[in-house]
Amino acid sequence: MGEKTHKDSPENPFEPFIESLRQQVEDQDPVILIGVIVALAVVVITCVFLKYFLTSKTVQSAILLVGLCDSGKTLLFIRLLSGKFKRTQTSITDSSAPYRAKNERSSSWTLIDLPGHDSLRFQYLEKFKSSARAIVFVVDSAIFQKEVRDVAEFLYMLLTDTVISRNTPTLLVACNKQDITMAKSAKLIQHQLEKELNTLRVTRSAALSAQDGSVGGSVYLGKKGKDFEFSQLPMRVEFLECSARSSSKGEEGEADIESLEKSLAKL
Template sequence: MEEKVDLDLEDFSSEPLFDYLVKEVERDPTFLIGVFVAIAAVIITIVFWKFFVSTQTKSNSVLLVGLCDAGKTLLFSRLLSGRFTRTQTSINESSASYRAKNERGTTWTLVDLPGHESLRPQFVEKFKASARALVFVVDSAIFQKEVKDAAEFLYSLLTDGVVVKNAPTLLVACNKQDITMAKSAKLIQQQLEKELNTLRVTRSAALSSQDGSIGAAVHLGKRGKDFEFSQLPIKVEFVECSARGSKGEEGDADIEALEMSLAKL
């Protein structure tokens, strides 16, 4: 039968802690094991909790990025409220809580980042570490004219050390599909892959590092092969949408495909 250990509070208060512990161990060696187990349990709980909180805080943002006039701000408004809103070129970020349309009702912080070339880098730098997903919005109607600029911006994101390390989902939102001359998502993907492949060749000498360390540019895709989005270590999806909608200001937006993708994050 196990010997019951009675803790004498009077002895505990009058003797040094070390002496008290020595006496208890001499009386029952399992006492020391119990102390170590209790300490280990506390340490493990603290470490797990800090890791859990850090993970939840770190990757809770969905960033709307892209060139100027791609329709990011209107898409931001439609996702949040469903309403049409007249917009103008943004010079600051806008953020709000967005509830995904899934059974869990997952909530993300939706952030609309300015698309102007002179502003993009500082805002990407500010928010990239918290990105759960990057929604790269392109203007499908004039994509042919903007493909080089769009590819350069996308290249800078996909070779950023922090982005690669955190591996957010990439959703390429091919916006303005209500316009007759809009390019399809498939064609946009093919043209971006071609342009990114060219950029990879011309910029390879400028890579500061190829080891994926934080803050360093990394190699895009697989070496020795033409670039394809399927080579990336992140989930990539192209979706067609129209923030304006086929019926104009009075109608609803055509963003169901994007909402479904956001619901799967």
């Protein structure tokens, strides 16, 4: 009875092949076999690493509004989203909302307003910098001359950051409050910032060298041996003039942010 069952059971069609392969493996030099196993392991590890790297890479889909306190970031944030005026106060946390660009593609980004207080700004920048497609650096044009040093220091830290330098988000320097008579022009602000950043680069590099004998930990700003200019940066930089308030109809009038909206439409 058992013999009949053995005869009726189908023969494994792959058995001769498996037996042949086993015989070949046994006849091979062990050194060659180890080499083959190692090569296969390297291929598998490489595939796993590439999959992890590609899937974990952060998508750059945010537009960050940054700047000093009282530069008008939050009102600019509200104007871009709704076009309306709203009284604001100093931000102590971030605010975010979907923003649809005014272009044919109706591109959609996440607009994020970051606190401008010096005790908070870098903490929140660290949180969102890797997702930045663009950074809108808001400057108070009316009191720029008084704040030029502080503005330059914030901008220096931002531009020498390794993540920002690697991701190269578009930098839009929004010279806000152009509705005020004493406001400085975008051209003058750019020129003044280039001079101040050039000075900061020299002093910061010297300080780092004195500490540990080398300049490290951040990206060198601009090109060595040349005075700093924004055109030397790896990202696209644009200076523009805007006003989150209306100069003609007071608070109820329309904001002058068309130049900023056009720049955001190019992203």
